[in-house]
Amino acid sequence: SITGEALEYIPHLEALDLSWNSDIGGNLSKVTQHIPVQFELKVLNLTECGLGETDGEALATAIGKMPHLEALDLSLNKYIGSIMNSLVVELKSCSSLRVLNLHATGLHQDNIQYLSAIFHYWPNLRVLDLSSNKEAGGGFREAAARLTAFKHLERLDIHQxxxxxxxVNALTQVIPLLSNLEVLDISSNKAVGVSPEYLFSRLRFLPRLKSVLVNNCSLKEESFAALAEASHYLLDLRVLDLSWNKCVGGKLKLLLDTLKTATALQSMVLSSCNLVTQDLAVLASAAQAGHLDSLQQLDIAYNDTVVDEGWMLFFESAHALKNITELDVSLRPSSNRSCGPWFIHLLSILVKLPGLRELGMQRWLLTAAEKQQLSYIMTEKNISILFD
Structure with a gap:
């Protein structure tokens, strides 16, 4: 309540962040009742505040007093879905809205449909996060077409x-029209993987796309091939996450053209992809050719399918990853394997990569001598090495 009373004396406040205060839930009115009319607030963050049905009227009233609101974050308040319809009425007046974050807010199918009906009131929206709303499935069949109202949309996150x-079929028709999109996260949606490859083939029409996250989508061979082909046109690609898609194993060579052209690539996540020796040979070749000079993060963990020969090929060439800062080669939690003859090459690259700050080696069985060598390097090179 003290915070609420203070708002009366700072009408020109532009940002208010009350996130991670669970006691606000059920008591939001004690804060919002002091908000002056025509409040100049531009940013309101209420992440994980325990908001519920009893806070619906207070939140709606508060939003109605914020005509200049540009960013609203209600993430991790799992009952927002129950009050969303009342919020929509007031959100119509927020014509300056640029960021809307509703991650894990308990949205249902009808919430998505109702919310999408006012998309055209936010012509300047840049970021839309509707992720981790597991009951929202089916709501995008109609909402997808309304995404075209966002002419400047840069980030769309609908994972999980x-x-x-x-x-997915509706999104396939709309994706090519979001020409300013830079980040697309559709991870952990199984229907994406079993759908025809057309969704991925249309990514080529998004020239500004920098991040593509499709991990855990149960990709099929055709879908992955289409994604690989389309990514060749994404010259500014910086983040590619294909983790937990088993079909990638043995087919990483399909991404070879992308590795040659996406010279800005900074993060590649290929954990649990059933990679084999041939795949690590592709990475090694790309590194040697200088195609991965910008790479900072490489995650190839949980690929127990790679034999010692594959690790040898990789570590013999890993010194070419001159800007790498994070590397993870850990095994699955249920696995344990001794390091092979490639270990000596690993020690060599740890000395040759000045930017490396974190190395994941969990579940690899190390001898006392190997542990001692790694511990020495950790101290001398200031590298955090995670091993059991």
């Missing part, structure tokens, strides 16, 4: 929304 096949 249990998208239906109809949702």
């Amino acid at each position: 929304c249990c998208l239906s096949q109809d949702d």
Whole structure:
């Protein structure tokens, strides 16, 4: 309540962040009742504040007093879905809205449909995060077409929304029209992987795309091939996450053209992809050719399918990853293997990579001598090495 009373004396306040205060839930009105009319606030963050149905009226009233609001974050308040329809009425007046974050807010299918009906009121929206709303599946069948109202949309995050096949089909038609999109996260949606490859083939029409996250989408061979082909046109690609898609194993060579052209690539995540020796040979070749000079993060953990020969090929060439800062080669939690003859090459690259700050080696069985060598390097080179 003290915070609420203070708002009366700072009408020109532009940002208010009350996140991670769970006691606000059920008591939001004690804060919002002091908000002056025509409040100049531009940023309101209420992440994980325990907001519920009893806070709906207070939140709606507060938003109605913020005509200049540009960023609203209600993430991790799992009951927002129950009050969303009342919020929509007031959100219409927020014509300056640029960022809307509703991650894990308990949105349902009807919430998505109702919310999308006012998309055209936010012509300047740049970021839309509707992720981790598992009951939202089916709601994008109609909402997808309304995304075209966002002419300047740069980030679309709908991961873990249990998208239906109809949702994916609708998004396939709309994706090419979001020409300013820079980040697309559709991870953890199984329907994406089993759908025809058309969704991925249309990514080529998004020239500004920098981040593509499709981890854990149950990709099929055709879908991965289409994604690999389309990514060749994404010259500014910086983040590519294909983790937990088993079909990638043995087929990483399909990304070879992308590795040659996406010279700005900074992060590649290929954990649990069933990689084999041939795949690590592709990475080694790309590194030697200088195609991965910008790479800072490489995650190839949980690929127990790679034999010693593959690790040898990789570590013999890993010194070419001259800007790498994070590297993870850990095994699955249920696995344990002794390091092979490649270990000596690993020690060599740890000395030759000045920027490396973190190395994941969990579940690799190390001898006392190997542990001692790694511990020495940790101290001398200031590298955090995670091993069991």
